[in-house]
Amino acid sequence: MFIHILYLIIIVIYALSVLGYFIDFIQNNQKVNRIAFWLLSIVWVLQVIFIIIRTIEYNRLPVMTTFEGMILYSWILVTFSLIISRLYRVEFLVLFVNLIGFAIMAISLSTPAGDVSPQLTEIIIMELLVIHVVILLLSYGTFTLSFAFSFLYTLQHQMLKKKRWGKRMGRIGNLDRLERFSYLFTQIGFPLMLLGIILGIVWSWVKFGMIPWLDPKVLTSFLVLLVYGIYLFQWVVKKRRGYTLALLNVAGFLVLLINYFLSSSFSDFHMW
Template identity: 40%
Template sequence: MVTRSWLFDAMIYMYALSLLFYFADFASANRNAKRMGTGLLLFVWVLQTAYLGVNLYGHLTEWAFSRSDVLFMFSWLIVTISLIVNRFFRIELFVFFVNVLGFAILALNVFGNPQLTPIKSSWNINDELLFIHITLAIGSYAAFSIAAIFSGMYLFLHRMLKEKKFSQTVMRLPSLEKIEQYTYLAVIIGAPLLLLALSLGIVWVVLQGDRNLLYDPKVVNSFFVLAAYGFYLFQHHSMRISGNRLAAWNLAAFLIVVINFVISNFLSGFHDWIWS
């Protein structure tokens, strides 16, 4: 029986969106973001529960579960536990990371199930996995690019104000505080998008069965990118360093993004399609 496709697509995309809201709440204690993330995650749980109930009903006469059934129940259990923790405890970081795991398991289940058909007849199921992976990665690069532009504006404005050069250009720029907020917001969006893209990339590698792909230069450098922006967020929250140094670090992190996008693609064994 074909059990595809809009139900699982809805689960994947809503799961990813809920994680973005959860990360925004963790990064800036945004109660509205937490409510949105919880609502989306709850809807994912309802869809999973409905599908799981129908699936279990089909097993009433035979208690033989496939790998797909086991993975789906595991993913459902992770979502259930995270919702309970979110309701009775204030451990946002735990909820975020446990759901990154749940997201990866759900993706492995969906895209590793031979009974599922892709949304386009000309695709195979790995094409759809790569489509979502690439979409998330491009979104993260776009967010990091915007953050880098704002950081450049911050450094320019900081220098002009320090030298007391109040030109028309300077007067038309937002305040340093506003620019720093916009930079931070862009990184908050880009970092979890890249994390989700990497989790789907790992799922793709697992389905390919070639673990050596994890040592590909672009894959390795992508983790350096994630670490660089993770350290930016850590500095913003815990170290309380000046906005000038934060902006400089953000530009340095974006340099790693450029290296990842340009140089690594010439060395990568399976990302060279970008230049074809």
């Protein structure tokens, strides 16, 4: 029982670390980078504990099964990431390597473990589904907050354009703050949704041996990522700001609503 709890703790902390590295990559935020680094360090330590437990439990080096090989592979990627993060400032490389490491850690469940009981595997798979759902719901929540700020931005913009001065306009907030908070919640929601989708794909493959790529929920999930990815690209790379970008954020939320409500109605695979 302890080993499966340890596995899930590694997955959760790893996801938080990837989230931190994504925010650092977008913002170049040293404080977030340090937090992500220490979270990744915790992942490294827990993976070492996991490997040691396997070694003691089976009285051999944990390299005999594909499951163990993938755990070691993920640990090696984490090790390289920590070294690169300390010695060099290559944020995208660290982020990219950790996305791969996170996916491998999760995919390891789909491999023949050999000496992992089917009951234990089933428990971990079910709890992975719970983590998948929770992470996606958190992404929906942050995207909703982002939409709220963008909507208020468009409302404030229209009031200023039509010169409708009054107490109501002052209570909405200034445009710069509304825009910054909208961007902040989008950059949190995007990696959360990406990680949630990765876990969902892994769970589907482990549970059913297939991935429903043409399922409406899956298709619209990737469409949501595309729209918000374009939003972040316009903000970070193109340095775009203003009313048009706020409208794009609102459009992203409308796609999110389609993803959450309509696609579930037509999906044979998803219940929510």
